[in-house]
Amino acid sequence: MDGPSKSHSASPFMPMFESFRSELDEHHDRRERVIKASRDITAASKKIIFSLQRVRNLGQPIPPGIQKANTQYWKSIETQYESISRDLQGLNTHRYGRNITGGNQEFMEALSFQHYIETQCLISYEEARSRVFNMNAGGESVLLAPEDYVLGVFDMVGELMRFAITAMATNGVIPGGEAQQNKTLTGIIRSDENDRDDGAESMDTDEPTSAQETPKVPCRNVLADMRELRLQLERLELPQGSKFAEDVEKKMSVMRQCVEKVETALYGLMIRGQERPKGWMPDLREEKRAPEAVESY
């Protein structure tokens, strides 16, 4: 290569490039901080999702044990958002969008999954955004973009699949409907249901019958919710040729597969359910494999 030293000192452009250098360094430092925070938010959100997958009941508060385990992760997410909020203000609000979107999406996935387990409803964008917004008491906060919200919800469908399949394998029924049933049933039965929460895995014997007893109650199960979510997500019209549309397209097929996996699993449960031993896992190509399931029961 050419020896730059020759012309180095002589270059009349040096002062200009020196000021560029400090500007660019500042920009890169800021970007690094955002990337790091995004990774930490992603990691903490994954841990939250992981423990939420141990929940077996819908439409009820998160069991205290799991709630407690997750507190530290929610805290750490809050700390991370706080740490970068100054970097993402004013002109820079959207500047590092690509660097923070990973963390935002994963956070959205955790938040919407927990919200779904608790209420069996989808959290709204406004609510999700204000959750991030309120993380910094100082007023400056990170923006959760609509894109982050939508992409996070796409990923949440995958968690619903895992949740549904695990519940079907352990309890022999697809989760859902309990929240609605509780409203119509008497308080006695309700408290009976609450008792069952503590030992969910051993209490599955009468669950199918109780569902059969109240056929007129409109009880949505996870599959119905996933289908509804699928329809809504498919209906969104996105700006053609945008990064957003591109990202959505990638996630769309995965999301459809997730719904279909649960449909397949439920079909298996209906047609062969009685013949299967408890704890049998539907044969899915993903991480759930039969030997694993058999081992744990």
Add this chain to the structure above:
Amino acid sequence: MADRYGMVDPAIFEDLQARVDEDISVRDELREIIQTLEKQGKSVQFVLSRAHSTPASAIRDVISAAEGSIRIEIDTISKLSVAASKLPYYKWNSMWSRQIQDAIFGILFCGWLGGYTTESSGGSQTQGRLLTIEEVGQIMTVSVNLKDRDEFHLTIEEYLHALISLVDELARLARNSVTLGDYQRPLLISQFIKDLHAGFQILNLKNDSLRRRSDGIKYRVKEVEDVVYDLSLRNLIPKSGQA
């Protein structure tokens, strides 16, 4: 009744769709301006490319023609600036960044050839001048390197991209100058792009397009050095102090 719509409150997706629709209409508006800018940018390049076949003595015509078509381009940039200043800058700037880089390059090349002379620079058409990002901003009548306001502006990265395009163009011009019998200009170009190369070397660029493109500057330096070498070998380099 909550049960009527089940899990998803339809208002959620109506709200999202409304937000997306707003973005779509912004996109359409911007795209129209940017397409015009793209076309006008091509006209500027078309005019400027005559520099490669025009002797230095007649370059004045090329410069004034280029300045003329750049003026038309600047009108469009002003429109873009007005439209874009209403929007969050970094949400949209990738849409026009390339066209703006090209526009900056056009102005830089024109300025290098001797265009945009002001009273402060003596008024005479001196070639080999580098317009700063501030000067380019003044010519375009837009802000540069904003930090405190979220409005349209030229970024450092865009200016640096344009500088790399300028280096590429000048390497080509060095060879074509020889063809035109101008043996002085390659020396000027050689020193100029060496100085720029030295500048780029002190930047801590990350692994992005700017980094990849700036890696090519050293080859341009080498190419022009080869031209200078060819000239000196044949004793074609004019004696210094001739100007």
